[in-house]
Amino acid sequence: MKNTGVEPKHTFSIYLPTSLYQKIANKAGRGKIGTFIREVLEEKLITEEQNQKEQLKQQLIKGYQAQAKNKKLQKELKAMEETQFEDLKDE
Numbered sequence: 001m002k003n004t005g006v007e008p009k010h011t012f013s014i015y016l017p018t019s020l021y022q023k024i025a026n027k028a029g030r031g032k033i034g035t036f037i038r039e040v041l042e043e044k045l046i047t048e049e050q051n052q053k054e055q056l057k058q059q060l061i062k063g064y065q066a067q068a069k070n071k072k073l074q075k076e077l078k079a080m081e082e083t084q085f086e087d088l089k090d091e
Contacts, residue, residue, distance in 0.1 A: 016024070028036030067073060 024033055024036060
């Protein structure tokens with residue numbers, strides 16, 4: 001079976017207020033409304049995905065900064081590091 005790279009398509013109906021439909025028709029042109037709506041949806045999904053990635057990045061940065069400020073954790077990490085170096089010297 002050949003893979004032509006064409007995705008299967010789904011058809012669905014949506015109900016829009018006449019004023020919105022007119023705006024879309026004026027912007028896209030009659031006969032190109034489906035393509036216009038698909039492109040707008042793709043842009044919206046890409047933007048939301050980028051926003052989610054940015055939010056995760058910011059959360060990770062905040063978490064890292066909070067850990068770096070934690071003095072107790074820093075002392076524990078330093079003690080563990082020293083213990084590991086001592087163990088390596090003993091080997």
